[in-house]
Structures are given as C-alpha cells and as structure tokens.
Amino acid sequence: MRFNVAAKYDVIVIGSGISGLICALELAKRNKTVCVLTKEAVTEGSSLYAQGGIAVPLSEGDSAEKHLLDTIKAGSGLTDINVAREIVAHSVSGLESLISYGIKFDSSLQDKIHLTKEAAHSVSRVCHVGGDASGKYITKVLVDRACREPNISISQGTFALALLTDKKESIIGVLIEDVTREHYALLANDIVIASGGAGQIFENTTNPKVCTGDGIVMSYQAGAALQDLEMIQFHPTVLFDNGDPFLITEAVRGEGGRLKNIKGEYFANQYHELGELAPRDVLSRAIFFELEKTNSKHVLLDITNFSEDYFKFRFPSVYQTCLDRRVELFKTGIPVSPAAHYFIGGIKCDLSGAANIEHLWCVGECASNGFHGANRLASNSLLECMVAPHFLVSKLLEDFKPNPNNITYFEIDLDPKEYNDSIIFRIASDLKKNNSSALGLIRTKSVLSQHLNYLNSLFESLSPDKLSLNCQVQELKNMVTLSFLICQAALKREHSLGVHYRQDFLNLPDECKHLVSCKNTELYWLSQTFLTPVTANTK
Numbered sequence: 265m266r267f268n269v270a271a272k273y274d275v276i277v278i279g280s281g282i283s284g285l286i287c288a289l290e291l292a293k294r295n296k297t298v299c300v301l302t303k304e305a306v307t308e309g310s311s312l313y314a315q316g317g318i319a320v321p322l323s324e325g326d327s328a329e330k331h332l333l334d335t336i337k338a339g340s341g342l343t344d345i346n347v348a349r350e351i352v353a354h355s356v357s358g359l360e361s362l363i364s365y366g367i368k369f370d371s372s373l374q375d376k377i378h379l380t381k382e383a384a385h386s387v388s389r390v391c392h393v394g395g396d397a398s399g400k401y402i403t404k405v406l407v408d409r410a411c412r413e414p415n416i417s418i419s420q421g422t423f424a425l426a427l428l429t430d431k432k433e434s435i436i437g438v439l440i441e442d443v444t445r446e447h448y449a450l451l452a453n454d455i456v457i458a459s460g461g462a463g464q465i466f467e468n469t470t471n472p473k474v475c476t477g478d479g480i481v482m483s484y485q486a487g488a489a490l491q492d493l494e495m496i497q498f499h500p501t502v503l504f505d506n507g508d509p510f511l512i513t514e515a516v517r518g519e520g521g522r523l524k525n526i527k528g529e530y531f532a533n534q535y536h537e538l539g540e541l542a543p544r545d546v547l548s549r550a551i552f553f554e555l556e557k558t559n560s561k562h563v564l565l566d567i568t569n570f571s572e573d574y575f576k577f578r579f580p581s582v583y584q585t586c587l588d589r590r591v592e593l594f595k596t597g598i599p600v601s602p603a604a605h606y607f608i609g610g611i612k613c614d615l616s617g618a619a620n621i622e623h624l625w626c627v628g629e630c631a632s633n634g635f636h637g638a639n640r641l642a643s644n645s646l647l648e649c650m651v652a653p654h655f656l657v658s659k660l661l662e663d664f665k666p667n668p669n670n671i672t673y674f675e676i677d678l679d680p681k682e683y684n685d686s687i688i689f690r691i692a693s694d695l696k697k698n699n700s701s702a703l704g705l706i707r708t709k710s711v712l713s714q715h716l717n718y719l720n721s722l723f724e725s726l727s728p729d730k731l732s733l734n735c736q737v738q739e740l741k742n743m744v745t746l747s748f749l750i751c752q753a754a755l756k757r758e759h760s761l762g763v764h765y766r767q768d769f770l771n772l773p774d775e776c777k778h779l780v781s782c783k784n785t786e787l788y789w790l791s792q793t794f795l796t797p798v799t800a801n802t803k
C-alpha cells in the first residue's frame with residue numbers, strides 16, 4: 265500500500281515521557297525542528313506515575329563514587345561500569361538542568377533539597393517533588409515548556425507503527441496513524457525512540473497502558489540489536505486490591521515501613537541483611553516465597569512507625585489512594601505484592617543512545633546501555649532519563665548531516681488479515697496471564713519451553729512480522745514478538761543473575777555477559793569484561 269510523506273523534521277522523538285521531552289527541549293534549544301509523537305495524551309507514560317524521585321549524590325557524606333558502587337552492587341555484575349560512571353558523574357549537572365526548567369524539588373528546613381533513602385542505597389540520596397508525586401510535577405513542567413517551544417510540534421494520539429528505512433537500511437522516517445486515524449509517513453534526519461518499557465505484557469504491572477514495548481519491537485523489525493530482554497524488574501510493594509495496581513514507593517520502607525506476612529511475622533531479615541531495604545530482586549522473591557508459604561495473595565506493609573499526620577504530608581498520593589480504596593492503612597497495614605515494573609533490557613546502545621543502525625537513537629527505559637546491569641537501583645531510572653538525553657543530543661548534533669532524501673511516498677506490505685476486536689482482547693489477556701506464569705519472578709526450563717510453544721502458535725495465527733494498520737492489533741503483535749524474544753533469552757540464560765532467577769539453575773554464571781537478540785540471527789553472548797558476577801547476599 266502507498267503512504268504519502270506529510271512532513272519532514274530534523275528529528276522525530278517517539279514518546280513524550282521525561283526522557284523524550286528532555287531530548288526534544290535540548291534539541292529545540294539548538295535550533296533543530298523536532299516532532300514528538302505520543303500515542304495518548306502528552307503526559308501519559310510511566311514518567312507521570314513515578315513517585316519516589318531521582319537518585320543524586322548530594323549529601324555531605326555522599327559522593328559519585330559511592331553512588332556508582334551502590335549501582336554496581338545492585339546490578340549484580342552486569343553493569344557497564346563506564347556508562348554507569350558517566351551517568352552518575354553527570355547527575356548533579358542533570359539535576360541543575362531540570363531545576364533550570366523550573367522544577368522545584370522538595371526542600372528540608374535548611375532550604376536544602378530533601379533527600380530520602382531507598383532500597384540498596386548506602387545513604388539518603390533521592391530527591392523528590394510534591395512528596396511522592398515526583399513524576400507528575402516534573403512531567404507537567406516539561407510539557408509546559410515543550411508546548412511553548414516553537415521548534416517543537418507535539419502530535420498527541422499519534423501511534424508510531426513502523427520505522428522506515430532507505431535503500432541503505434538507514435532510518436529515515438516513521439509510519440504513523442494520527443489522531444484522526446489517517447495513515448502517512450513522516451521523514452526526519454534522525455529518529456529517537458523514547459517509548460518507555462513494556463510492563464503491559466504482564467497481568468499485574470505498575471506501568472500504564474501505553475507501555476507495550478512498541479519502540480523496542482519496531483527497532484528490532486528495522487534491524488536494531490536488542491539486549492538483555494530477560495532482565496525484567498518486579499517492584500516488591502504494589503497495592504494489592506481489585507483496582508489498578510498502585511505502587512507504594514520504596515521511600516515508605518526507606519523511612520521505616522516494615523513487611524510482615526499474613527500471619528503477622530516480619531520476614532525480610534531472613535532473606536537479606538538489609539531487610540526491607542534489600543535490593544528489589546531479592547525482596548520481590550522473598551515476598552513471593554512468603555506468599556507461597558502462607559498460601560496468600562499479599563503481605564502487609566506495616567507503617568505504624570509513622571504518625572498519621574506525617575505520613576499524610578510525606579506520602580500524600582499513597583495516603584489518598586489507600587483511603588479511596590478503603591484500605592485501613594494504620595489498622596491493618598497496606599496489602600502489597602510484587603508486580604512487573606521496569607524493563608532493564610531494550611534497544612542495545614552506547615552511552616549516547618546510538619543504536620547499531622544509522623540515524624537511530626534511543627533513550628530512557630527502552631534503551632539498554634548497561635547502566636542498570638541485572639537489577640536496577642531504585643530511582644536510577646529517572647536519573648538516566650534526566651542525564652542520558654544530554655549525551656544523546658551532543659552526539660547527534662556532532663554527527664548531524666542533513667538528510668538529502670526527497671522521497672514523497674513509501675510502498676509498504678501489510679498484513680491482509682482482519683482481526684475481530686473480541687479475539688484481540690482475548691488473546692491479549694491470555695498472553696498477559698501466560699507471561700506472568702512463565703516469565704515472572706521464578707523461571708524454569710520446562711515452563712519456559714512450554715511457553716515458547718504457545719508463543720510460536722500465536723506467531724502462526726497473528727503473523728506479528730507483518731504490519732497491521734489497526735493500532736490495537738499492532739500493539740498486540742508487538743507484545744507477542746517481545747514476549748517471544750524474552751522467552752528465548754530467558755531459556756538461553758541458564759544461570760541466575762539479578763532479576764533473572766532460574767529455579768533449575770541457581771548458580772551464578774562464570775562470567776557476566778549480555779545476551780543480544782537480532783532479527784534473522786541466533787541469540788548471542790557479548791562479554792561484559794569489567795566485573796565478576798555477584799549475588800545479592802540472599803541469606
């Protein structure tokens with residue numbers, strides 16, 4: 265089918281989360297024309313829901329070196345130490361840049377930025393805004409700035425369907441469906457994927473509906489290498505009730521909240537010396553084992569160390585959500601269980617976000633530069649979203665060569681099949697349920713192998729390699745492709761490391777290596793030469 269080219273920009277950014285917006289603003293400042301594509305409202309994305317804040321080593325007893333060591337320790341040996349060193353070293357300048365946009369971080373009585381403690385950090389170093397509503401306030405300020413910037417045009421309700429390449433296979437544009445359901449192509453000199461994670465492939469996730477891994481899959485389909493897809497982080501404390509999963513920020517535990525099972529037994533210290541502040545992978549598994557042991561669906565977060573007035577002031581969103589959902593938080597404790605939270609793997613890139621294809625860049629949660637290793641340290645994601653765009657923009661501008669393409673249309677083969685809405689809905693909910701059993705916290709060869717067969721059968725019925733113009737169908741195809749690639753990688757990694765826990769291979773690897781997935785190529789290992797594997801001290 266023929267798709268006309270409707271416009272041309274210097275740069276197209278796919279995604280309007282914190283990473284995409286900072287990229288767009290920094291590019292616009294340097295006189296580049298930028299189009300930001302976003303499939304729902306401009307504010308929608310994981311960024312909006314971030315609670316705890318951003319890790320920055322600001323206190324007197326802290327340093328970039330200490331922050332780096334905590335990052336490496338949490339990352340279990342898979343961290344790219346050079347990338348991590350650069351990101352942490354630029355955290356203060358990244359924060360200053362955010363402040364210059366007009367973001368006011370919560371301060372303590374001495375008018376210094378207030379820092380809280382979160383899991384696996386050796387000191388308090390998490391800056392926050394609006395108590396526990398950091399993402400909401402930061403997103404709002406960035407959106408206001410981007411809307412007032414003449415070099416930026418924001419296309420809301422616009423779904424990026426596929427990346428478009430020229431004859432030399434470099435990326436030159438994007439095929440989209442806009443808010444009026446028109447389909448056309450946009451050209452750009454460079455494309456930045458900032459499309460966030462993929463928590464929606466699971467039944468229980470902290471991620472909003474837009475997180476279906478589209479940008480990761482469209483990059484793969486265009487020839488980009490993906491990395492460490494099996495590394496998926498589960499957040500230990502997500503409010504368990506019949507409503508949408510709601511994350512209870514780690515700062516609640518950082519400031520003294522304790523976990524007990526439904527028999528009233530405090531258990532965290534039995535699994536790790538840091539107890540409630542153990543790395544997320546360890547604590548999520550500890551909760552999983554307690555749920556099995558007590559045959560229950562949740563444990564309880566005991567917050568009786570706080571006065572109600574202080575809790576309400578410090579964690580207003582958690583407090584209000586619990587009240588709205590009739591949780592008697594000071595009487596019973598908050599019922600919590602783990603849920604899929606953060607996509608550690610993604611599009612393989614270097615510190616600047618450059619992928620392995622010309623003119624393709626990635627930033628934020630969809631990017632895999634090795635910063636988070638095999639387990640992300642709390643509040644290091646927003647740190648990456650705040651700092652990495654600056655590296656990306658510098659390199660993109662350094663390499664910038666105007667694209668001479670004068671293409672006026674593209675011919676694209678489409679999936680001729682029509683899919684019924686109710687079938688799509690059923691396949692999607694089965695997929696999420698099955699992914700939760702097979703690709704969740706605890707994995708085994710037999711379950712993964714069965715799951716791969718199931719995903720293979722979906723491949724036959726859905727043809728995910730063929731593009732569909734129906735966004736709902738294309739989202740499902742993206743989720744099926746990504747689930748398949750994750751399953752393949754989880755099977756291949758026959759050891760346990762960080763968030764990847766194989767009950768049949770509890771051993772650590774001899775050497776930490778990244779696992780790379782490329783289209784039409786066997787999965788392959790890439791040496792990570794800097795570190796030796798470490799276990800997160802599970803008792």
Ligand SMILES: Cc1cc2nc3c(=O)[nH]c(=O)nc-3n(C[C@H](O)[C@H](O)[C@H](O)COP(=O)(O)OP(=O)(O)OC[C@H]3O[C@@H](n4cnc5c(N)ncnc54)[C@H](O)[C@@H]3O)c2cc1C
Nearest residue numbers: 279280281283303309310311316317424460628629643646
């Ligand atoms: C509940 C919650 C709490 C969190 N708390 C913290 C915290 O306190 N500290 C921390 O460091 N991290 C936290 N995280 C993680 C962090 O918020 C995210 O990793 C980060 O915000 C991701 O930002 P991003 O810019 O990469 O993507 P997102 O903010 O997820 O944005 C992705 C964007 O891509 C768009 N998009 C996706 N697909 C398409 C498509 N096909 N076409 C067009 N647009 C598309 C979406 O609409 C969206 O605009 C939290 C995450 C969640 C879910």
